[in-house]
Amino acid sequence: AQTVTQSQPEMSVQEAETVTLSCTYDTSESDYYLFWYKQPPSRQMILVIRQEAYKQQNATENRFSVNFQKAAKSFSLKISDSQLGDAAMYFCAYRRAGGSEKLVFGKGTKLTVNP
Amino acid sequence: GAGVSQSPSNKVTEKGKDVELRCDPISGHTALYWYRQSLGQGLEFLIYFQGNSAPDKSGLPSDRFSAERTGGSVSTLTIQRTQQEDSAVYLCATLLNPSTDTQYFGPGTRLTVL
Numbered sequence: 641a642q643t644v645t646q647s648q649p650e651m652s653v654q655e656a657e658t659v660t661l662s663c664t665y666d667t668s669e670s671d672y673y674l675f676w677y678k679q680p681p682s683r684q685m686i687l688v689i690r691q692e693a694y695k696q697q698n699a700t701e702n703r704f705s706v707n708f709q710k711a712a713k714s715f716s717l718k719i720s721d722s723q724l725g726d727a728a729m730y731f732c733a734y735r736r737a738g739g740s741e742k743l744v745f746g747k748g749t750k751l752t753v754n755p
Numbered sequence: 756g757a758g759v760s761q762s763p764s765n766k767v768t769e770k771g772k773d774v775e776l777r778c779d780p781i782s783g784h785t786a787l788y789w790y791r792q793s794l795g796q797g798l799e800f801l802i803y804f805q806g807n808s809a810p811d812k813s814g815l816p817s818d819r820f821s822a823e824r825t826g827g828s829v830s831t832l833t834i835q836r837t838q839q840e841d842s843a844v845y846l847c848a849t850l851l852n853p854s855t856d857t858q859y860f861g862p863g864t865r866l867t868v869l
Contacts, residue, residue, distance in 0.1 A: 644797075675857070683844060685798075685860035731797055742788060742814070743848075743858060745797035 642667045644734050646746035653722045654754050660707075661717045661749050663732030671737040674708065674715045679748070680728040688730070691715065693737070719751075727753045757781075759861035761847050767867045768837055776832045776864045778847030785851065787830050788858060789822060792844040801845075804830060837868045 643666045653659035665674070676688040691699045691708050698706050703720045719726055732746040760779045768774050780787050786805045790798040800814040804824040815821070819837075824830040834841055844865050848858040 677860075683846075683863045683865070685846065685848075687857055687859070690857055733798075742800040742803060742811075743790075743798070744800075747795070747797045 642669075642734055642736065642744045644732050644744050644746040646732055646749050648749045649747070650750045650752070652752040652754060653719070655722055655724060657722055658718060658720045659722055659751065661719075661730050661732075661751070663715045663717070663746055665713050665715065665732070665734050665744075667713070667734065667736070669736050673735045673737060674706075675733040675735070675743070676704070676706070676715075676717045677731045677733060678726075678728045679731060685731070689717065722753050724753050724755060727751055759847055759849050759859055761845075761861040761864050763864055764862065765865045765867075767869065769869050770839060771836055773833065773835045774837055774866065776834075776845050776866070778830045778832070778849075778861060780828060780830070780847070780849035781851075781859060783851060784849035784859075785827065786849060787824060788848045789830070789832050790846045790848065791816075792846060792863070794843070798846060801832070834866075837866075839868050842866055842868045 645664045672693045674691045678686045678688050689699050689701045689704050698708050705718045707716045729748045731748045733743045735741045735743050762777045788803050789801040792798045802822045803811040819835045822832045844863040846863040847861045850856040850858045
């Protein structure tokens with residue numbers, strides 16, 4: 641079974657600084673997707689960034705970028721120029737490609753942004 | 756609608772009562788998932804619907820949990836004889852194309868069983 645591990649229950653960063661959240665996963669599949677979701681106190685899960693495993697290029701979305709290391713099964717999220725609105729729970733998730741595959745989530749990292 | 760909606764936003768019930776949680780998917784999205792998020796935990800898959808196919812119920816924790824999706828649109832998650840360990844946030848997610856697309860989540864229902 642696939643598993644996703646987030647080893648940092650909590651992280652903090654100063655406003656305008658950069659922070660990296662870690663995620664590792666375990667799978668025997670070669671084709672899959674990886675995601676980072678943000679969950680603010682409102683509970684709404686918001687997609688931050690998505691990576692297809694077959695793509696070597698790391699995904700980027702404005703201030704958010706990932707470091708995808710397929711061989712190491714690592715998928716970290718880098719947030720640049722951190723803003724107060726970035727404070728939230730961040731979840732790393734895995735989904736096998738094809739069909740009706742469900743998302744498998746890590747337990748999350750709580751990010752605090754200090755002014 | 757513009758996004759996935761869920762109702763009620765919060766539900767408090769007494770142990771042993773039945774509850775129904777509702778999910779309205781994004782218009783046109785044929786795939787629908789239910790997840791459970793217990794305190795301090797990640798999301799746990801419960802059940803999946805895709806079109807007219809038989810649902811994937813492999814994540815339901817017990818036979819007290821059931822779900823249906825009428826007309827390929829609205830879905831209801833029912834928990835019978837609720838227990839305190841059922842207290843959690845129940846999240847619904849939908850997507851257009853299960854093979855390639857990203858799941859979009861509703862705001863969830865926070866269930867508290869006293």
